[in-house]
Amino acid sequence: MSECGGQRSKWRAYFAVAVLACMGGAAFGAAEPQFRISQKGREFNPTELQIKRGDVVEIVNDDADLLHHAYVESDQFNFDSGDQQPGSKVDIKFTVAGDFMVLCGIHPKMKMAVHVQ
Numbered sequence: 001m002s003e004c005g006g007q008r009s010k011w012r013a014y015f016a017v018a019v020l021a022c023m024g025g026a027a028f029g030a031a032e033p034q035f036r037i038s039q040k041g042r043e044f045n046p047t048e049l050q051i052k053r054g055d056v057v058e059i060v061n062d063d064a065d066l067l068h069h070a071y072v073e074s075d076q077f078n079f080d081s082g083d084q085q086p087g088s089k090v091d092i093k094f095t096v097a098g099d100f101m102v103l104c105g106i107h108p109k110m111k112m113a114v115h116v117q
Contacts, residue, residue, distance in 0.1 A: 033058030069105035
């Protein structure tokens with residue numbers, strides 16, 4: 001291979017890596033959150049959400065000093081974030097249609113209704 005052809009191949013590889021980096025991993029199936037939910041003051045904000053099946057909901061612990069723990073338990077769909085430190089984020093991809101209640105395992109009064117079409 002000529003030196004010029006080798007340089008082109010090297011630049012094509014650099015370009016491909018740069019494109020993938022700019023896409024944030026989308027080429028590898030990474031799902032971007034479509035909705036952002038705040039956990040602050042011992043409540044979810046908003047407290048109700050209407051989404052489509054397959055949508056991703058990002059839940060963010062916006063409290064400076066409180067742990068949270070988001071979970072969903074139902075016959076159709078389950079999710080458990082584990083303990084969430086202040087400032088942490090967790091994504092929930094709702095893969096089935098239905099009505100679900102997202103709860104906090106630490107603060108029992110925290111509730112968010114999610115309606116998935």
